[in-house]
């Protein structure tokens with residue numbers, strides 16, 4: 001019979017020593033907020049295992065049977081809010097987490113003040129939502145509060161995806177949208193008072209890939225977030241590079257990267273006239 005002896009809490013803690021980040025479990029004394037706990041669930045698991053001490057998890061959605069093929073949580077969590085389910089999973093994974101992982105089961109568009117307050121006390125924000133308007137809205141809040149952010153997007157059919165990271169002195173997600181030639185959508189977003197209603201054609205086109213496709217992106221996003229969190233402290237973790245955009249090809253991206261299992265990085269420049277971080281008039285986010 002296998003040894004099923006319960007491991008004392010302090011031993012779990014000691015066994016979690018992480019030589020790469022030079023920390024014990026929970027000793028990266030930082031707070032990360034993750035919005036979107038579908039794919040974001042895997043990112044949360046990576047960060048907790050890497051030693052990030054505090055996590056805020058935000059998602060209004062409920063875990064359904066159809067989500068299981070791509071979700072960190074199993075069938076016992078069906079019907080539970082996704083943020084709360086991931087919190088419970090992490091605590092189950094390591095009880096040391098208890099009390100330092102907070103779940104919020106509301107819509108960020110409907111709790112703007114509370115959301116801004118959470119972002120302003122975070123060291124990094126991860127955006128794993130699946131709508132363009134939520135990405136721009138969260139970007140605006142991060143720009144206003146000078147909070148680093150990591151945006152994760154999967155390309156249609158899961159052929160690959162991209163990770164864009166924002167640091168307060170560099171290009172924001174709005175600059176990136178300009179860079180991609182998406183002025184039409186930006187204008188539509190700026191003109192829409194309630195940002196929640198501003199759908200993009202990309203939302204419709206997005207087709208989820210396999211859980212495996214998602215895992216590649218979750219791993220890169222978590223790793224990039226660690227780079228940002230460790231910027232101001234001594235550590236042994238090699239950086240993924242200074243570029244703010246990483247494109248990852250899992251199975252070949254038509255007209256972008258034909259080769260599978262390949263990445264490309266670029267440094268997206270700051271757009272001087274950016275609607276969000278530029279010198280022109282600031283957008284009203286109704287905060």
Ligand SMILES: [Zn+2]
Pocket residue numbers: 171172173174175176271274275276277278
């Ligand atoms: Zn910008």
